[in-house]
Amino acid sequence: MADYEFPEDCRYTDGDEWLRPEGDGVRVGISDYAQCQLGDVVFVELPEVGATLEKGKSFGAIESVKAVSDLFAPVSGSVIAVNGALEDAPEKVNEACYGDGWILVLKPDDPGEVESLMDAAAYRAHVAARED
Amino acid sequence: MSERQGNQGGRPVGAPNVARGFSYDEPLIFEHSRPGRVGFSLADCDVPEVDPAEVLGAAAVREDALTLPEVSEVEVMRHFTRLSTWNAAVDFGLYPLGSCTMKYNPRVNERVAALPGFAQAHPLQPPALSQGFLELAWRLERGLAEVSGMDAVSLQPAAGAQGELVGMMMIRAYFADRGEVRTKVLVPDSAHGTNPASAALNAYEVVTVLTGDDGLLHPDEVEKAMAPDVAGLMLTNPNTLGLFETRIAEIADVVHRQGGLIYGDGANLNAILGVARPGDLGIDVMHFNLHKTFSTPHGGGGPGAGPVGVKALLEPYLPRPVITRNGDDAGADADEIGGLDFERPKSIGRVHGNFGNVGMFVRAWAYLRALGPEGLRRCAEMAVLNANYLLARLGDTFFVPYPGRVMHECILSDRHLADTGVTTLDVAKRLIDHGYHPPTIYFPLVVEGAIMIEPTESEPKEGLDRFIEALLAIEREAHADPETVKTAPHTTRHNRLDETRAARKPVLRWEPPEGE
Numbered sequence: 001m002a003d004y005e006f007p008e009d010c011r012y013t014d015g016d017e018w019l020r021p022e023g024d025g026v027r028v029g030i031s032d033y034a035q036c037q038l039g040d041v042v043f044v045e046l047p048e049v050g051a052t053l054e055k056g057k058s059f060g061a062i063e064s065v066k067a068v069s070d071l072f073a074p075v076s077g078s079v080i081a082v083n084g085a086l087e088d089a090p091e092k093v094n095e096a097c098y099g100d101g102w103i104l105v106l107k108p109d110d111p112g113e114v115e116s117l118m119d120a121a122a123y124r125a126h127v128a129a130r131e132d
Numbered sequence: 133m134s135e136r137q138g139n140q141g142g143r144p145v146g147a148p149n150v151a152r153g154f155s156y157d158e159p160l161i162f163e164h165s166r167p168g169r170v171g172f173s174l175a176d177c178d179v180p181e182v183d184p185a186e187v188l189g190a191a192a193v194r195e196d197a198l199t200l201p202e203v204s205e206v207e208v209m210r211h212f213t214r215l216s217t218w219n220a221a222v223d224f225g226l227y228p229l230g231s232c233t234m235k236y237n238p239r240v241n242e243r244v245a246a247l248p249g250f251a252q253a254h255p256l257q258p259p260a261l262s263q264g265f266l267e268l269a270w271r272l273e274r275g276l277a278e279v280s281g282m283d284a285v286s287l288q289p290a291a292g293a294q295g296e297l298v299g300m301m302m303i304r305a306y307f308a309d310r311g312e313v314r315t316k317v318l319v320p321d322s323a324h325g326t327n328p329a330s331a332a333l334n335a336y337e338v339v340t341v342l343t344g345d346d347g348l349l350h351p352d353e354v355e356k357a358m359a360p361d362v363a364g365l366m367l368t369n370p371n372t373l374g375l376f377e378t379r380i381a382e383i384a385d386v387v388h389r390q391g392g393l394i395y396g397d398g399a400n401l402n403a404i405l406g407v408a409r410p411g412d413l414g415i416d417v418m419h420f421n422l423h424k425t426f427s428t429p430h431g432g433g434g435p436g437a438g439p440v441g442v443k444a445l446l447e448p449y450l451p452r453p454v455i456t457r458n459g460d461d462a463g464a465d466a467d468e469i470g471g472l473d474f475e476r477p478k479s480i481g482r483v484h485g486n487f488g489n490v491g492m493f494v495r496a497w498a499y500l501r502a503l504g505p506e507g508l509r510r511c512a513e514m515a516v517l518n519a520n521y522l523l524a525r526l527g528d529t530f531f532v533p534y535p536g537r538v539m540h541e542c543i544l545s546d547r548h549l550a551d552t553g554v555t556t557l558d559v560a561k562r563l564i565d566h567g568y569h570p571p572t573i574y575f576p577l578v579v580e581g582a583i584m585i586e587p588t589e590s591e592p593k594e595g596l597d598r599f600i601e602a603l604l605a606i607e608r609e610a611h612a613d614p615e616t617v618k619t620a621p622h623t624t625r626h627n628r629l630d631e632t633r634a635a636r637k638p639v640l641r642w643e644p645p646e647g648e
Binding site: 037043067090 | 574635
């Protein structure tokens with residue numbers, strides 16, 4: 001398997017998003033594996049602040065030179081911040097997917113939902129299985 | 133003017149546009165512009181002049197003249213003719229774009245379409261004066277219905293995607309008419325992107341059905357997703373992996389048992405022409421891409437056409453007007469045989485001005501009649517043979533995600549090149565140096581690094597062999613000299629474009645230079 005980063009302080013979804021709890025919210029982005037698969041990101045379609053997301057439903061899209069992919073809500077909740085910087089600099093998703101390339105901050109309806117997601121080790125195994 | 137890579141050094145004096153002999157560089161038409169130069173002359177106005185502001189309202193009238201290029205006729209002619217020489221075209225060489233069926237467009241089609249009775253007809257001529265066209269359209273509808281096993285056809289939609297949209301609108305109208313509330317549509321993960329789009333535009337929620345490890349859709353997966361609130365399933369057969377959906381009849385049963393309908397994406401119809409009929413496989417509504425299967429031009433030479441075919445249960449919802457024919461009624465006047473029926477209360481309405489892209493109907497009809505039933509079948513057989521020949525000769529060298537026989541197209545991937553750093557995109561770019569339009573790449577999405585090759589039936593064996601040799605040479609080069617492949621193309625007017633920058637910071641229009 002290629003050398004991807006899987007920060008220990010994040011939870012992960014099988015849709016290749018990461019979640020990092022902070023205060024009442026969780027910060028959400030796409031994983032290193034996802035940004036590698038997508039290639040150069042050219043556009044990120046973000047929801048409005050205040051929008052309500054339903055787990056598993058599409059809330060936006062990410063476009064790379066290869067494809068357009070839906071972004072799916074990792075948990076249900078409301079959007080408390082979006083990364084407006086991606087509008088002019090979508091390349092941040094490639095450069096720092098766990099840092100400046102974050103996508104939004106969500107206030108989960110049920111914080112327990114975050115805990116039920118994969119930890120770094122489980123997600124690493126999940127990616128490895130797919131690479132085979 | 134942008135830097136032109138193929139033209140550095142030694143530009144011939146006195147001929148600023150000559151890059152190499154008669155290969156011309158060409159600036160934008162705006163850069164040819166000189167104040168006051170014109171390409172037309174109008175006669176003196178012999179009717180009273182009208183003030184546009186008076187009849188249209190002042191708000192509708194521009195204050196400044198539009199900045200249009202000011203050029204002479206010969207400059208316009210040369211500009212576009214020179215640009216046309218930069219085109220890749222099926223008339224130049226193999227154009228193996230998978231899923232696009234870039235088959236040769238026989239010249240007899242053009243000859244027939246140029247007949248004055250068709251080419252100079254006005255779309256608003258009354259039926260009595262359009263009998264020739266109505267007869268042709270009626271026969272083409274019957275021809276398409278026969279080839280597909282459908283009961284009725286509308287020629288109106290302007291392209292495959294619109295055909296899909298119209299097909300799904302009819303499905304929605306059908307359920308609304310029956311008072312059934314169905315909110316979902318099933319779409320396999322290997323589908324063309326237009327399928328979920330057509331469903332979504334009809335306010336359906338798209339439910340993705342996973343294909344199996346063999347690349348095929350399985351009835352049990354469909355069964356799991358099927359429910360009373362599902363309007364139907366959209367599928368392509370052969371599918372986008374170039375594989376025939378062998379269990380389509382069982383899948384159609386699963387959907388039909390719960391009252392759903394099957395939409396057939398006709399994009400890959402070329403593979404089964406005269407061999408299998410979608411209507412016999414359980415499909416209720418489908419579209420045809422005349423510009424794929426029936427050899428009408430793909431853009432440039434003409435618009436597309438995406439007729440829809442339906443089984444009898446959807447016939448009341450067809451777009452109107454419907455073309456009618458009274459030919460069997462003894463005693464009908466010759467100028468009343470063909471007609472138009474607007475009295476279609478359940479119709480979804482008109483989906484195109486007038487009759488649709490009529491020139492394409494004439495070409496498709498010419499093609500159908502030139503080939504006949506045997507010829508159409510032979511077309512499918514040769515298309516399938518060509519794809520399998522490519523796969524057989526390339527399959528040992530390139531990675532084949534779904535080994536085995538294919539239909540009209542085959543899929544390879546860059547997986548075996550992983551240690552060279554060369555990707556599918558690089559292979560595609562390097563093919564340009566060998567004189568080939570690249571195949572479709574990175575589609576279908578279910579195959580990582582897909583290279584999707586559809587040779588069509590048009591290509592002779594020698595042409596396929598040359599293409600195969602080019603791909604094998606690129607594969608060897610990827611191992612021996614990966615940098616050359618990764619920086620391809622090298623022989624083109626421009627080297628590799630920065631597609632990422634173009635997408636992130638697109639320059640969408642010409643701006644006059646500063647100070648002018």
